Amino acid sequence: MEVITDQRLKQTWRWLRLFMRLALIFSIFMVLFLFSIFLYAKIQGPPTLLVPQTTVFYASDGSVVGESEHGGQNRYWVPLKDISPNVIDATIAIEDKRFYDHYGFDFKRIIAAGLADIKAMSKVQGASTITQQYARNLFLEHDKTWTRKIQEALYAIRLELNYTKEEILEGYLNTIYYGHGAYGIEAAADYYFDKHAKDLTLGEAAMLAGIPKGPSYYSPKVHFERAKDRQETILDVMAATNKASGERTFKAKHERIILAKPEEDKIESLGPYFLDEVKKSLVNRLNLDQRFIEAGGLKVYTTLDPHMQKTAEKWVGRIIHEDSDIQTALTAMDPKTGEVKALVGGRDYEKSEFNRATMAKRAPGSTFKAFLYYAAIENGFTPSTPVRSEPTTFRYNDGKSEYSPHNYGNAYAYGDITLAQALALSDNIVAVKTHLFLEENTLVNTAKRFGIKSPLAKIPSLALGTKPVRMIEMTGAYSMFANGGKSVEPHYITKVVDREGNVIYEWKKEAEQVLDPDAAFVTTQMMTGVFDESLNDYARVTGSGVDHLLSRQVAGKTGSTPNDSWMIGFTPQLTASVWVGYDEGKPLNETNDGLYAKNIWAHFIEEALEGQPKKKFKPTKNVIAVNVNPDNGKLATENCPVTRKTYYIKGTEPHEYCDEHSNKQPKAAEKEKKEKKGFIDRIFDWFK
Structure with missing residues (x-):
C-alpha cells in the first residue's frame, strides 16, 4: 500500500511541477506579450484622432450660412468644457460606470457579459468601454471580424497610454452616432433640440445618451415612447450611481421635451453662388484638398452680409418677370477692403450653378467709359472740355480701317458738349474721339491699372466696352473710384480656423495707391452726373428713371450692348454691379429688358444701405x-x-x-x- 501511495504522490508531484512550469512559461509569455503590446502602443504613439467633421461657413455677422455636405452627415467638434455636465454624467452612467477606474478594458464587465451571454445562449450584453467604442469610431468600421477587434483593442490601449480620460471622453462624445446623420453631441443637440451641447437640460441629455444603443430604435423623432422609456432607465441608473440626486432625476423625468421642428432640421444655405466662390478660394488660395474642406471640421469666416445678400436676391426676384428666361448677376463689395458682401450668380442656383458674376465674360458696354474719362482727366482734360457730338466716321490702322459708331437712338448734339455731359448722356462719339486723341494704348493700360485682367485690344471700339470682361473685375475696378484710387482685390474669406482652433488663414493685404486721387475724385463727381437731370441735353442722363429712387449721393455708369445691360455704381461705403442678358447671347428687348439692371441696382443700393449714414464723396486736397x-x-x-x-x-x-x-x-x-x-x-x- 505504501509503495502505491508513494508512486501516486510522485506522479502527482511530477504533474504539478509540469503544470507549474507551464503556468510559469505561460505567465512569462503573457507578461512578454502584454509588455510587447504596451511597448508597441508606446512606440506607435498617440493615434490620429482626425475623423470627418462638418465644415461650417459663417457670415460677417457670425451667423451660419452654410455647411459642407458629405454623405448627409453632420459632424461638429466641441471641447469638453462646452458640453453640458448632464451629458457627461448620463453617458458615463449608462455606457461605462467605471470609466475613470479602468485602463481601457473593464474586466469585471467582460466576465459579467460573458456569463449573461452563456446563460441566454446568445449575445445579450455588451462589454465595450467608452475607450473601446471611441477606438471603433476612429476606424469608422463596424464589421465584426477578429482583425477589426484586435485593431480596436490596440487602438484602445494606445488611447489610454497617450491621452487623458478627459481627452478620450471628449473624443467619444464628438464621434458617437446619434442617428439621422448626426455624429457627435453637438450635431445631436442641434438636430433634436435646436440647441448647443452646453445648453442641454438633464432630461434632454438623458434622452440623447440613450440613442447610441439603437439610433433608429431609440430616436425620439421616430419612436418617442421608446426614447422616453430609455431616458427614464438612464435617469434611474444616474440616481443609483450618485450621478444625479433623486430629486433632480424625478424632475427630469417630468420635464417637457420639445423637439426641434422639421424645418429647423437643416440649415438653409444663403447665397449658394457665393459659397461656391468661398470653396474655390479654399482650394486655390489655401491649397486645401477638397475632401479636407468637406470633412475637415473647419470654421470658415466669410465676408457675406446676410442683409445685403437677402436684399440682392429679393430685388432680382421682384424686378425680373418670373416667366422670363433672361439671366442676371449682381455683386456688391466694400470698396475699401474688397470684401464681397453679396453675390447673385443667376436667377436659380438649382437650375444652373454657372456663376455669371465670376465666370461669365460679357461686353461691359459704356460702363467701360469710366476708365476712359479717368484717363482723360489724368491727361489734362477737365469736366468742361468741349467735344463735338455728331455722326463721325473714324479712320484707324494707318487709314486702312474705318469705324462709324452711333449714339443711342441716333441722337446727337450736333455741336459741342462738355466731357461731364458726354459721360452723363453716354455719348459714343465723344468717347471714341477722346479715346483716339489719348491713343488706344492709354485706355488699355489704364484699365489694367484698375485691375482688369481680361484681354483687351487697342481698337477704337474699346472705348465703348466691346471686349468682354468679368463682372467681378468691373466691381473691383469701380471700387477704386470709391476708395480714392487704392488697389482692391475682391475676396470672400476673412479667416479660416481648423478643428483645433488654430487660425490657418487670415486675409491681410495692404492697399496701394494706384490712381491719382485727384483725378479719381473728379471722375467720381462726373459719374454722379449720370443721375443729375441738370445735365440733360439732346438726350436725358442715363440714370434718369431711377434717380427718384435714390436718397443718397451715388456715382455710377450704365452700359448696354445689343446683348447686355449693365449698371455699376457706388457710394463711399458700397460698390454694386448688375448685369442682365441671355446666356445664349439673344438680343435684349430694349423696352423691358434694358430697364432691369438699373432698377435692380437702385432698389438694392438703397435697401442694402438702409440705416447706414448717408455719406458723401470727400474731396481731395488738390x-x-x-x-x-x-x-x-x-x-x-x-x-x-x-x-x-x-x-x-x-x-x-x-x-x-x-x-x-x-x-x-x-x-x-x-x-x-x-x-x-x-x-x-x-x-x-x-x-x-
Whole structure:
C-alpha cells in the first residue's frame, strides 16, 4: 500500500511541477506579450484622432450660412468644457460606470457579459468601454471580424497610454452616432433640440445618451415612447450611481421635451453662388484638398452680409418677370477692403450653378467709359472740355480701317458738349474721339491699372466696352473710384480656423495707391452726373428713371450692348454691379429688358444701405469746386437758369464766365422766373 501511495504522490508531484512550469512559461509569455503590446502602443504613439467633421461657413455677422455636405452627415467638434455636465454624467452612467477606474478594458464587465451571454445562449450584453467604442469610431468600421477587434483593442490601449480620460471622453462624445446623420453631441443637440451641447437640460441629455444603443430604435423623432422609456432607465441608473440626486432625476423625468421642428432640421444655405466662390478660394488660395474642406471640421469666416445678400436676391426676384428666361448677376463689395458682401450668380442656383458674376465674360458696354474719362482727366482734360457730338466716321490702322459708331437712338448734339455731359448722356462719339486723341494704348493700360485682367485690344471700339470682361473685375475696378484710387482685390474669406482652433488663414493685404486721387475724385463727381437731370441735353442722363429712387449721393455708369445691360455704381461705403442678358447671347428687348439692371441696382443700393449714414464723396486736397453752366462748362452767372457744382483739379478750373444769358432783359428774366414758380408761390406773391 505504501509503495502505491508513494508512486501516486510522485506522479502527482511530477504533474504539478509540469503544470507549474507551464503556468510559469505561460505567465512569462503573457507578461512578454502584454509588455510587447504596451511597448508597441508606446512606440506607435498617440493615434490620429482626425475623423470627418462638418465644415461650417459663417457670415460677417457670425451667423451660419452654410455647411459642407458629405454623405448627409453632420459632424461638429466641441471641447469638453462646452458640453453640458448632464451629458457627461448620463453617458458615463449608462455606457461605462467605471470609466475613470479602468485602463481601457473593464474586466469585471467582460466576465459579467460573458456569463449573461452563456446563460441566454446568445449575445445579450455588451462589454465595450467608452475607450473601446471611441477606438471603433476612429476606424469608422463596424464589421465584426477578429482583425477589426484586435485593431480596436490596440487602438484602445494606445488611447489610454497617450491621452487623458478627459481627452478620450471628449473624443467619444464628438464621434458617437446619434442617428439621422448626426455624429457627435453637438450635431445631436442641434438636430433634436435646436440647441448647443452646453445648453442641454438633464432630461434632454438623458434622452440623447440613450440613442447610441439603437439610433433608429431609440430616436425620439421616430419612436418617442421608446426614447422616453430609455431616458427614464438612464435617469434611474444616474440616481443609483450618485450621478444625479433623486430629486433632480424625478424632475427630469417630468420635464417637457420639445423637439426641434422639421424645418429647423437643416440649415438653409444663403447665397449658394457665393459659397461656391468661398470653396474655390479654399482650394486655390489655401491649397486645401477638397475632401479636407468637406470633412475637415473647419470654421470658415466669410465676408457675406446676410442683409445685403437677402436684399440682392429679393430685388432680382421682384424686378425680373418670373416667366422670363433672361439671366442676371449682381455683386456688391466694400470698396475699401474688397470684401464681397453679396453675390447673385443667376436667377436659380438649382437650375444652373454657372456663376455669371465670376465666370461669365460679357461686353461691359459704356460702363467701360469710366476708365476712359479717368484717363482723360489724368491727361489734362477737365469736366468742361468741349467735344463735338455728331455722326463721325473714324479712320484707324494707318487709314486702312474705318469705324462709324452711333449714339443711342441716333441722337446727337450736333455741336459741342462738355466731357461731364458726354459721360452723363453716354455719348459714343465723344468717347471714341477722346479715346483716339489719348491713343488706344492709354485706355488699355489704364484699365489694367484698375485691375482688369481680361484681354483687351487697342481698337477704337474699346472705348465703348466691346471686349468682354468679368463682372467681378468691373466691381473691383469701380471700387477704386470709391476708395480714392487704392488697389482692391475682391475676396470672400476673412479667416479660416481648423478643428483645433488654430487660425490657418487670415486675409491681410495692404492697399496701394494706384490712381491719382485727384483725378479719381473728379471722375467720381462726373459719374454722379449720370443721375443729375441738370445735365440733360439732346438726350436725358442715363440714370434718369431711377434717380427718384435714390436718397443718397451715388456715382455710377450704365452700359448696354445689343446683348447686355449693365449698371455699376457706388457710394463711399458700397460698390454694386448688375448685369442682365441671355446666356445664349439673344438680343435684349430694349423696352423691358434694358430697364432691369438699373432698377435692380437702385432698389438694392438703397435697401442694402438702409440705416447706414448717408455719406458723401470727400474731396481731395488738390481739387476745387465751382458752379458752372452744365451746358457749356463755363462759370455760372446769376442769369444762368441752371447751374451745377463741379469739381476740378486745382489750376484746371474754368475762368471764363457764361455769357449765353447776359443779354436777357430784366423783365423777360423776371417773367421767366415767374413762369417757373409754382401755383402756390404765385398766390403768395399776389398777397405781397
